[in-house]
Amino acid sequence: MVEAPERERAVAPRRGRETRAAIDAAAVELFAQRGYHATSMRALAAAAEIQPAAIYHWYPGKEAILVHLQDEFMAELTERVVAAMAEQDRPALKLAAAVREHVAYHGEHPDEAFVTDSEIRALRERPRRALIAKRDEYQRMFGGLVRAGIADGSLRTSDPDVATYAILLQCTGVALWFDPSGPLGLDEVAAVHVELVLGGLGADRKLIAAAVAAPGGRG
Amino acid sequence: MVEAPERERAVAPRRGRETRAAIDAAAVELFAQRGYHATSMRALAAAAEIQPAAIYHWYPGKEAILVHLQDEFMAELTERVVAAMAEQDRPALKLAAAVREHVAYHGEHPDEAFVTDSEIRALRERPRRALIAKRDEYQRMFGGLVRAGIADGSLRTSDPDVATYAILLQCTGVALWFDPSGPLGLDEVAAVHVELVLGGLGADRKLIAAAVAAPGGRG
DNA sequence: GTGCTCAATGAACGATCGTTAGGGAACCTA
DNA sequence: TAGGTTCCCTAACGATCGTTCATTGAGCAC
Numbered sequence: 001m002v003e004a005p006e007r008e009r010a011v012a013p014r015r016g017r018e019t020r021a022a023i024d025a026a027a028v029e030l031f032a033q034r035g036y037h038a039t040s041m042r043a044l045a046a047a048a049e050i051q052p053a054a055i056y057h058w059y060p061g062k063e064a065i066l067v068h069l070q071d072e073f074m075a076e077l078t079e080r081v082v083a084a085m086a087e088q089d090r091p092a093l094k095l096a097a098a099v100r101e102h103v104a105y106h107g108e109h110p111d112e113a114f115v116t117d118s119e120i121r122a123l124r125e126r127p128r129r130a131l132i133a134k135r136d137e138y139q140r141m142f143g144g145l146v147r148a149g150i151a152d153g154s155l156r157t158s159d160p161d162v163a164t165y166a167i168l169l170q171c172t173g174v175a176l177w178f179d180p181s182g183p184l185g186l187d188e189v190a191a192v193h194v195e196l197v198l199g200g201l202g203a204d205r206k207l208i209a210a211a212v213a214a215p216g217g218r219g
Numbered sequence: 220m221v222e223a224p225e226r227e228r229a230v231a232p233r234r235g236r237e238t239r240a241a242i243d244a245a246a247v248e249l250f251a252q253r254g255y256h257a258t259s260m261r262a263l264a265a266a267a268e269i270q271p272a273a274i275y276h277w278y279p280g281k282e283a284i285l286v287h288l289q290d291e292f293m294a295e296l297t298e299r300v301v302a303a304m305a306e307q308d309r310p311a312l313k314l315a316a317a318v319r320e321h322v323a324y325h326g327e328h329p330d331e332a333f334v335t336d337s338e339i340r341a342l343r344e345r346p347r348r349a350l351i352a353k354r355d356e357y358q359r360m361f362g363g364l365v366r367a368g369i370a371d372g373s374l375r376t377s378d379p380d381v382a383t384y385a386i387l388l389q390c391t392g393v394a395l396w397f398d399p400s401g402p403l404g405l406d407e408v409a410a411v412h413v414e415l416v417l418g419g420l421g422a423d424r425k426l427i428a429a430a431v432a433a434p435g436g437r438g
Numbered sequence: 439g440t441g442c443t444c445a446a447t448g449a450a451c452g453a454t455c456g457t458t459a460g461g462g463a464a465c466c467t468a
Numbered sequence: 469t470a471g472g473t474t475c476c477c478t479a480a481c482g483a484t485c486g487t488t489c490a491t492t493g494a495g496c497a498c
Contacts, residue, residue, distance in 0.1 A: 016445075035340060037256035041486060053488080054446050062486065118337060121254060159403065162411040169392030170385035177384050184378065192381040200415035233464065233475055260456060272458080273476050281456065 020058045022048040027065045032111035036066055036122040066119060067127045073112040074134045077105050081141070088214075091148035092155055092203055096194045096211035098142060099171055103190040106175040113175035142168060149201065156202035167197050231269050239277045241267040246284045251330035255285055255341040285338060286346045292331040293353045296324050300360070307433075310367035311374055311422055315413045315430035317361060318390055322409040325394040332394035361387060368420065375421035386416050 015022070026047035030039040041062055045052040059065050084101035088094045106113045120131055143164040149155030157163040171193055178189060191212050198208045234241070245266035249258040260281055264271040278284050303320035307313045325332045339350055362383040368374030376382040390412055397408060410431050417427045 019445075033340070035254065035256060037254060038341065040484075042484085050445095051447060052486085053448080056487075057445060121252070122257065157411070158414060159407075159411045162403065162408055163415060165392065165396050166389035166412065166415050169395070170389040173384060173388030173392075176388075184381065188378075189381055192376070192378045193385065195377060196382060196385050196419035199421055200419040202418055231476070235475075238475080259454075261454085269475095270477060271456085272478080275457075276475060 019048065019050060019054065022050070023055055023058055023065065024069065027069055028111045028115060031066065031069070031115045031119060036115075036119045063122075063124065063127070066115070066122060067131075069112065070116045070119070070131055073109065073116045074131070074138070077102070077113075078134070078138055080105055081138075085141075085145075090154065091145050091152055092198065092201075092207055093211055093214065095142070095145040095149060095155075096198060096214070098145060099167065099194050099197050100187075100190040102168075102171045103174050103193050104186055106172055107178045107180075107186040107189060110175035110178065113172065117172065117175075139164065139168060146201065149203075154203060154207055155198075157200075163201060166200070170196065231273075238267065238269060238273065241269070242274055242277055242284065243288065246288055247330045247334060250285065250288070250334045250338060255334075255338045282341075282343065282346070285334070285341060286350075288331065289335045289338070289350055292328065292335045293350070293357070296321070296332075297353070297357055299324055300357075304360075304364075309373065310364050310371055311417065311420075311426055312430055312433065314361070314364040314368060314374075315417060315433070317364060318386065318413050318416050319406075319409040321387075321390045322393050322412050323405055325391055326397045326399075326405040326408060329394035329397065332391065336391065336394075358383065358387060365420065368422075373422060373426055374417075376419075382420060385419070389415065 023044065026044050027039075030043060030047060041052045041055060044065075045055055048055075055065075059068070081098050081101045084097040085094045088097045116131075120128060120135075123131065143160065146155065146157070146160045146164050146167070150157065150160060174189060174193070178186065180186070184192075194212050195208055198211055203211075242263065245263050246258075249262060249266060260271045260274060263284075264274055267274075274284075278287070300317050300320045303316040304313045307316045335350075339347060339354075342350065362379065365374065365376070365379045365383050365386070369376065369379060393408060393412070397405065399405070403411075413431050414427055417430055422430075
C-alpha cells in the first residue's frame with residue numbers, strides 16, 4: 001500500500017481552560033468591533049488560534065458564547081453596583097454611588113458593555129427574555145433610588161421614569177466614547193456624571209458637592 | 220414543438236417609485252428589528268412584496284440601502300434642530316430648543332434613529348467615515364451651545380465635553396424606549412429632558428422654567 | 439505499557455448569503 | 469402601432485455560513 005504523503009498538521013498547543021478564555025476574549029473583541037452576525041465562527045477561531053471545530057468542545061454553539069458573555073457582564077455589574085449602594089444611607093447618595101460605579105464599570109469594560117446592550121436582539125426568544133428581565137430589574141433599582149430621593153425631599157423631577165431612563169442612558173454611553181488615554185480619568189468622568197445626574201434631579205449644591213466628593217466609601 | 224407547461228409567474232404589480240419606498244420601509248423596519256447583517260436581501264424583498272433581484276433595479280447593493288437611510292435621517296435631523304435653535308437667542312434657550320427637537324425627532328422616527336446610530340460599523344470605510352463626520356459635526360453644535368452657555372454665565376459644568384456626550388446620549392436614547400401609546404406624549408418627554416439637561420448644567424430654576432415653558436418658538 | 443479521557447484536528451455537510459445574467463411584460467413616446 | 473425604456477421576473481452563480489463527523493495525539497491512572 002502506498003502511504004499518503006504526511007501532511008503537516010497545524011497543531012495548536014493544548015491549553016485546556018485557557019482556550020476557553022481565548023475564545024471569550026476573541027468573542028468580546030470581535031462582537032464589539034463587527035457585531036455578532038458579522039463575526040463568523042471561523043474568524044472567532046482564528047483570533048483564538050484554534051480551528052473552528054474546537055470551539056464546539058467548549059460551547060454548544062455560537063449563541064451560547066454570546067449568552068455567556070452577557071450573563072457574566074450583567075452579574076458582575078449588578079454585584080458591584082449593589083455593593084456600592086450599600087455603603088451609603090441616604091437615597092441621593094446611594095444613587096450617586098450607583099452612578100459612579102455604573103460609569104466606572106462601563107468605562108473599564110466597554111466592549112462587554114456594548115455587546116451586552118446592543119446584541120440583545122441577536123438572541124433567540126428564551127435567552128433574550130432572560131437577559132431583558134435582568135436588565136429591567138437592574139433599571140428598577142435605579143428607579144427606586146430616584147423615587148426614594150423624591151420622597152425624602154432631596155430630589156425633584158417632573159417624571160421619575162423618564163429621568164431613570166435618561167440617567168442610565170447617559171451613564172451607559174460612557175462605554176461608547178471613553179478613552180483611557182484621554183484627558184480625563186475614569187473617576188473624573190464618573191464624578192461629572194454624578195454632578196449631571198443629581199443636578200438634573202434638582203439636588204441642591206451642597207448635596208451635589210457631598211456626593212461628588214465622597215469616593216464610593218473609600219474616604 | 221412541445222410547449223413548456225405554463226407556470227404561473229408571481230408578478231407583482233408595477234409600482235414604480237412606490238417600490239423604492241416599500242424597500243426603504245422594509246429596510247428601516249427589518250434593520251432596526253433584526254440588524255443589518257441579520258436581514259437578508261430575500262427578507263427585504265419579501266417585506267416589500269417583490270423578488271430579490273428587483274431591489275437591484277433601485278439600489279446598487281445592500282449597503283447602499285443602509286447608507287441612503289442613514290444619510291436621509293441625519294440630514295433631516297440636522298435641518299430640524301438647526302431650525303429650532305435659530306428661533307432662540309440665548310445659548311441656554313438654544314440648547315433647550317435643540318434638545319426638544321432632537322428628542323421629538325428621535326421619538327417620531329425611532330427605527331431610523333436606531334439604525335443610523337447602531338449600524339455605523341456595518342458600513343465600509345468610505346461611507347462610515349462620511350457618516351461619522353456628519354455625526355461629529357452635529358455633536359459639535361451641541362458642544363458649542365454648552366460652552367456658550369457657560370461663557371454667558373447661565374450654565375455651569377466641570378467638563379463641557381463629558382456633559383455634551385451625556386446630553387446627546389440621554390436624548391438619543393428616547394428612540395429606544397419611547398412608546399407613543401404610553402402615559403406621556405412626546406412633547407412632555409421632551410420637556411422632561413430639557414429640565415434634566417439644564418438642571419445637570421446648573422441652570423437656575425427661572426431659566427429652566429422659561430426653557431420648559433417655551434414650546435419651540437410657537438409661543 | 440495498556441486503556442481512557444481530554445482537546446484538538448481536517449474535511450465535509452446542507453443551507454443561505456449577496457449578487458448577476460438574461461428575458462419578458464408593461465408602459466411611454468411619436 | 470412601432471420602438472425604446474422601465475420594471476420586475478426566474479434561475480443560477482460562487483462564496484460563506486454554522487455545524488457535524490470521524491479521527492488523532494497527548495497526558496494520566498493503574
